[in-house]
Amino acid sequence: MEKKILIRGNEAIGEGAIQSGCRAYFGYPITPQNELTAYMAKRMFEVKGVFIQAESEIAAINMVFGASLTGVRTMTSSSSPGISLKQEGISYMAACQLPGVIVNIQRGGPGLGNIAGSQGDYFQATRGGGHGDYRTIVLAPYSAQEMFDLTCLSFQLADKYRNPVMLLSDGIVGQMIEPMRQNWDTNDKNIEWKVRGEDWILNGCKGREPRMVRSLLMEEGELEKLNWELNRKYKKMEEQEVRVDLWNIEDAEIIIVAYGIAARIGKTVIQRARRQGLKVGMIRPITLWPFPIQVIKDIAQKVKSFLVIEMSLGQMVEDVRLAIEGKRRVHFCGRPGGSVLEVDEILDKLREISNLK
Amino acid sequence: MFEELIISGYGGQGIMFCGTLLAHLAMEEGLNVTFFPSYGAEMRGGTANCRIVIAREEIGSPMVKNPSSLIVFNKPSLIKFSGQLKEKGLLIINSSLVEEEIVKEGIEVIRVPVTQIAQKLGNDKVANMIALGVYIKQKKIVSLESAIKGLESILLLKNKEEKKNLIEINREALKSGFKYNK
Numbered sequence: 001m002e003k004k005i006l007i008r009g010n011e012a013i014g015e016g017a018i019q020s021g022c023r024a025y026f027g028y029p030i031t032p033q034n035e036l037t038a039y040m041a042k043r044m045f046e047v048k049g050v051f052i053q054a055e056s057e058i059a060a061i062n063m064v065f066g067a068s069l070t071g072v073r074t075m076t077s078s079s080s081p082g083i084s085l086k087q088e089g090i091s092y093m094a095a096c097q098l099p100g101v102i103v104n105i106q107r108g109g110p111g112l113g114n115i116a117g118s119q120g121d122y123f124q125a126t127r128g129g130g131h132g133d134y135r136t137i138v139l140a141p142y143s144a145q146e147m148f149d150l151t152c153l154s155f156q157l158a159d160k161y162r163n164p165v166m167l168l169s170d171g172i173v174g175q176m177i178e179p180m181r182q183n184w185d186t187n188d189k190n191i192e193w194k195v196r197g198e199d200w201i202l203n204g205c206k207g208r209e210p211r212m213v214r215s216l217l218m219e220e221g222e223l224e225k226l227n228w229e230l231n232r233k234y235k236k237m238e239e240q241e242v243r244v245d246l247w248n249i250e251d252a253e254i255i256i257v258a259y260g261i262a263a264r265i266g267k268t269v270i271q272r273a274r275r276q277g278l279k280v281g282m283i284r285p286i287t288l289w290p291f292p293i294q295v296i297k298d299i300a301q302k303v304k305s306f307l308v309i310e311m312s313l314g315q316m317v318e319d320v321r322l323a324i325e326g327k328r329r330v331h332f333c334g335r336p337g338g339s340v341l342e343v344d345e346i347l348d349k350l351r352e353i354s355n356l357k
Numbered sequence: 358m359f360e361e362l363i364i365s366g367y368g369g370q371g372i373m374f375c376g377t378l379l380a381h382l383a384m385e386e387g388l389n390v391t392f393f394p395s396y397g398a399e400m401r402g403g404t405a406n407c408r409i410v411i412a413r414e415e416i417g418s419p420m421v422k423n424p425s426s427l428i429v430f431n432k433p434s435l436i437k438f439s440g441q442l443k444e445k446g447l448l449i450i451n452s453s454l455v456e457e458e459i460v461k462e463g464i465e466v467i468r469v470p471v472t473q474i475a476q477k478l479g480n481d482k483v484a485n486m487i488a489l490g491v492y493i494k495q496k497k498i499v500s501l502e503s504a505i506k507g508l509e510s511i512l513l514l515k516n517k518e519e520k521k522n523l524i525e526i527n528r529e530a531l532k533s534g535f536k537y538n539k
Contacts, residue, residue: 006381006392176419177377177392179384267417340420 014039016151023049032171061089077103091130095215108337117171252281366430371485490534
C-alpha cells in the first residue's frame with residue numbers, strides 16, 4: 001500500500017512548493033492561510049532557501065518579482081484582502097513575463113470580511129485583478145492531495161509560459177486535514193534550486209550584453225508588439241492547459257458545475273441525490289482560466305440542464321452561461337461570504353429543477 | 358460505514374489533538390477521512406470544535422451539520438450541538454463538567470467523568486484521550502492496540518524524544534476510556 005500522511009491543505013501547498021524546488025517565499029500573515037506561511041518558515045530553513053516575512057503584501061509580491069528575475073522558483077501567498085493588494089505586482093509580472101506562483105486562500109469579502117472560507121474572488125482571479133490586457137492561469141484544488149499536486153503543476157506552468165500562475169483555494173480546503181499520498185523522500189534536504197531562464201534572467205552581465213526587464217514601453221509600436229506576443233501565449237494556454245474532472249456524467253440529466261470546496265459539497269449532494277433516483281453528475285473545472293468551455297459545450301448536448309453552485313452570489317456561473325450560449329437552462333445556487341453552502345438547500349434546488357419541464 | 362462526528366469543548370481541552378489522532382487512526386485503517394477545525398483566536402479558553410467524517414466511500418463535504426456522534430467536553434458545547442445530533446446518534450458527555458441530564462429521545466447517551474478520571478491518572482489534560490477511548494470502543498473503528506500504536510507514533514512525531522513521558526499517561530488514559538463501564 002502506498003504511504004499516506006495526514007496533512008492540512010495549507011501545509012500541502014507548502015510541501016508541494018518545496019518539492020517543486022521553490023527556494024524563495026515571501027509572505028505577510030493573514031488568516032486563513034497562516035499555516036502555509038508558518039510551514040514555509042520552517043521548511044525553507046531546513047532546505048536552506050529564503051523565507052522573508054515582508055512588511056506588507058505589496059512588498060511580498062514585489063520580492064517575488066525580484067526573485068523571479070534572478071531565475072529562482074518563487075512564491076507568495078495570502079488571502080482575499082491581501083491578494084487585492086498584490087494585483088499591481090501581478091500585472092507587472094505578466095507584462096515582464098516573469099514566472100511565479102501566487103496562492104489565494106479565499107476568505108469572506110468584500111472589504112476585510114471575515115476569516116471563514118469563501119469563493120468571492122473568482123472574478124478577480126480569472127479576469128486578472130490588475131490592470132491591462134493580461135491573463136494568469138488559475139488552478140483550483142479541492143483536496144489536500146490537489147493542494148500538493150496543483151502547486152507542483154503551478155510551478156511547471158509558470159516556468160513553461162513565463163507567466164504568473166494563481167492557485168485559488170479557500171479557507172475550508174486550506175484548513176481541512178486529509179490523507180495525502182507521500183511520494184517523495186523525507187530525508188532529502190537537498191532538493192535542487194531550480195534556476196531557469198538562462199537566456200533572460202538577470203544574473204550579472206559579465207561576458208555578455210546587459211539585459212533589461214521592464215514594462216514601460218514608450219517607443220512607437222513597442223507596447224502593441226508585446227501585447228500581441230502575450231496574446232499568442234494566452235491562446236496557447238487556452239489550447240493546451242484546460243483541465244477538468246468529470247464525475248457521474250454518463251447517465252446524468254442534470255449537471256452540477258462547481259470548483260474547490262463547492263465541488264466537495266456538490267459530491268455529497270450527488271451521492272444523496274442518486275440515492276433518491278435523481279440522475280446528477282458533475283463537471284469540476286480544475287483550471288478556472290483557461291475555462292473548460294468546449295467540455296461544457298459537448299456535455300450540454302447530452303443533458304437537460306445545469307446547476308452551478310458557488311460560495312458566492314454567482315461568478316463562475318457567468319462563464320458557464322457563456323460556454324452554453326443559451327442552449328440549456330443554467331440554474332444557480334450560492335451563498336455569499338460569511339456562510340457555508342448546505343447540502344440540503346442544494347438538494348432542494350435540484351428537486352425543483354428536476355420537476356421543471 | 359459513514360460516520361460524522363463533532364468533538365467540542367473549550368480551547369485547551371485537547372479537542373484538536375483528539376480529532377487529528379482519530380483521523381490518523383482512521384487513515385491507518387485504510388478508511389477515507391476528513392478533519393475540519395473551528396476555533397477562536399485564544400490559545401486557551403474560547404470555543405474549540407472539530408468535524409470529522411470517516412467513510413469507506415469517497416468523502417465529499419467535510420462540513421458536518423447533523424453528526425451521527427457527538428463528544429462534548431463542556432456545557433456550551435452540549436447546548437450548541439446536541440440538537441443537531443441524528444436520530445439513534447451517540448452522545449458522549451464529560452460529566453465532570455456537565456451536570457445537565459439530556460432529555461432528547463432516541464439517542465444513546467454515555468456520561469463519563471473524563472476530567473476526574475484524568476485527574477486521578479495525574480493530569481487533567483488527558484481527559485481527551487479517555488473520551489476518545491470510550492468513543493472508539495463504542496464505534497469499533499479501531500482496536501485498542503492499533504489506537505495505542507497510532508497514539509505513540511503521533512506523539513513521537515510531534516514531540517520528538519524530550520516528551521516521551523507524555524506517552525505513558527496518554528496511553529493509560531486511552532486504555533481507561535476503552536475499559537470504562539457505563
